[in-house]
């Protein structure tokens with residue numbers, strides 16, 4: 546084969562690989578977002594000692610208010626800081642339990658645009674979202690690889706690929722009321738499907754044996770554990786009032802059908818699963834955490 550044709554053939558083989566990466570420069574750093582965007586959530590991350598502040602631009606806020614899918618032009622910003630630490634190297638928390646900010650580690654941005662998802666293979670495409678990271682100096686991180694961002698966020702199609710979707714919606718219009726199917730204890734659950742659905746819980750809950758708190762208490766061993774019993778977690782008064790009882794299947798079902806129905810002042814920002822099967826699947830997964 547002549548050299549030119551061989552090169553062409555090579556380029557064609559290389560193309561699908563390169564296609565997993567959108568143009569990293571497509572997302573510009575959103576200068577001035579601190580002044581005009583909605584700060585809608587803060588997450589302590591005990592797994593890596595970070596504290597993360599989340600912001601939504603007006604396009605995203607308007608869509609969340611109207612309960613519409615995120616239109617093109619929606620942008621979400623995640624500021625990632627090292628938590629400030631004390632002499633014993635423990636994070637310093639304010640009166641609200643949120644950690645104080647130390648140095649910026651990086652900025653993560655997700656943005657949608659017309660046709661922006663087209664270069665991503667279907668298995669990892671997140672609608673028209675693209676992802677970018679910026680260093681502390683607010684310039685593009687040239688080493689960033691977009692594929693892991695797409696793969697992880699891909700788990701949340703019902704939440705528009707946004708982990709903090711429920712927090713954004715509840716910030717702009719209160720925790721939505723859902724019309725949940727009645728509790729059906731004893732419905733067989735699918736652990737694998739439950740694990741996928743549980744992605745919606747991972748921004749707030751850890752599952753490892755250390756039972757570390759994030760926004761919510763660690764969930765290792767939660768099935769059968771006494772309600773509101775994770776060491777050192779500041780539970781809401783209404784969940785604490787149920788603390789004499791264990792998390793039975795029935796209680797977990799009621800919780801996942803509507804946390805706010807079961808504990809009126811709960812701090813868990815999650816509307817609930819409408820479908821009894823979704824709840825059964827998540828409970829089956831929770832039972833494996835032991």
Ligand code: HEC
Nearest residue numbers: 588621622623653654655676677693694697707708709748
């Ligand atoms: C291992 C899974 C995982 C990967 C990989 C990942 N994220 Fe996320 N992302 C999360 C979780 C969980 C949150 C919720 C915020 C938190 O608690 O840290 C989040 C939140 C975000 C948010 C705020 C909006 C939202 O979805 O809640 C942005 C923006 C974001 N990530 C950008 C990125 C970028 C850019 C990359 C790739 C460099 C990336 N993420 C890779 C799990 C992941």
Ligand code: HEC
Nearest residue numbers: 746749760761762772773774780781784811812813814815
């Ligand atoms: C936005 C953060 C957030 C999300 C998302 C979230 N939780 Fe929670 N969760 C909390 C908080 C905060 C509490 C403590 C509630 C209280 O004190 O009223 C909690 C409590 C719980 C408890 C009771 C634990 C105990 O120790 O008694 C269970 C079980 C639970 N969550 C399961 C889930 C599952 C399953 C999901 C996903 C479907 C989920 N949570 C999503 C924040 C969250």
